[in-house]
Amino acid sequence: MRSVLLGSLIVMTGACAVSPPVVTPLTASDVAAPAIAVSGMPGRNAPATASTPTSPESVGLLTSASAAEAAESCALPEGGVLRFFPETLFLRPGQSTSLKPFWSDHPGGYDPVPAGCMTDLQVSDASLASLSLAETSSEPSITIADTAPDGQTVVINAAVGSRTFSDAVRIRRGAISPIVGVWSQPSTMCVTTAAIRELRFTEDGQFSVTWEPFEAYKDYWGTWSYDHGSGHLSLKVEGGNYTPRDIRTTGTVTLDGDALALDEIFLGTPKGARQAGCRAPFVR
DSSP: OOEEOOOOOOOOTTSOOOOOOOOOOOGGOSSSOOOOBBTOOOOOOOOOOOOOOOOOOOOOOOOOSSSHHHHHOOOOSSOOOSSSSSSSSEETTEEEEEOOOOEEETTTTTEEOOGGEEEEEEESSSTTTEEEOTTSSSEEEEEEOOOOOOEEEEEEEEEETTTTEEEEEEESSSOOOOOOOBBBOOGOOOSSSSSOOOOEOOOTSEEEESSSSSSSOSEEEEEEEEEETTEEEEEEEEEEOOTTOOOOEEEEOEEEEEEOTTTOOOOOOTTTOSOOOOOOOOOO
C-alpha cells in the first residue's frame, strides 16, 4: 500500500459549547513536500503563517498521483476493523505515542495502513490531549496534557477513505502494580523445552502468554488480579490461538524487582513439546 493522500489533523472539543481551536489550512504552494496541518500548527516543511484565525477545515494534499489513484492505493478490504492500538493503551500526563493505524480481520494479525491515508484526525477533548506531527515523518502523535486527571478517556477519531474509526487512550496517574510489564524466561535456563518469550501484564488487568512472538500473535490471553502483599496471583484465560491443557492459573508468586518466579503457577507446555514446559523464573 502506497501513502499518497495526506489530510489535516484537527482537534474537536466534544459536546462542550466552546470555540473550536484554530487550524491553519495548507495549500500545495505552502510546502516543499506534502504536509499535515495540526491544530493551528503548520505542517512539516511549511513556513510560519500569520496568527489570523481561520475556520477549521480538512485539507487533502496529493502527490503526482491522481485522486482516483490515491483512493485505490489506500483502499481497504471489505470487513475487518481499523484501530490504532492492538490493546488498551494507558498514558500518563505528559506522555506521547505515535498514531499508527492498522486494519485487522482476525485476532493476532494486522496490516499497517500508511498514516498519509488518514483524514479528519481528531481528539474528543482538547483539554486532555493534543495532536502533533513528527518533524522527520508523516506520522501524527498524541500527547496527554500535564493537567489531565486520572481515569479520563481520550477518544481518537479518524477516517481512511469513506470508513471512519475510533480508538481510545486512558489516562493513568495512580500507582502501577509492580507486576505490570513484559516478562520473559531466559532461554539459557530452559534447556529441554522452549522458553516463554513474552508474558505480558497490562495496566487494565489483561495478560497474555506467547512462546514465539510474531507481530501481534499471542498463544493465549485473559485477565489477571494480583495482591502484592500476599503474593497471590490469579489468571483467568479468556481466549487463545493455543491454550495448553496443563496450565495452573492460581497461586503465589515471588516478585523481586525485575525477577518473577511463578512458584505455584504453571503456564503450560508449548505446542509440540515432548517434555513439560519450562518453570524457570522470568525477567523484565
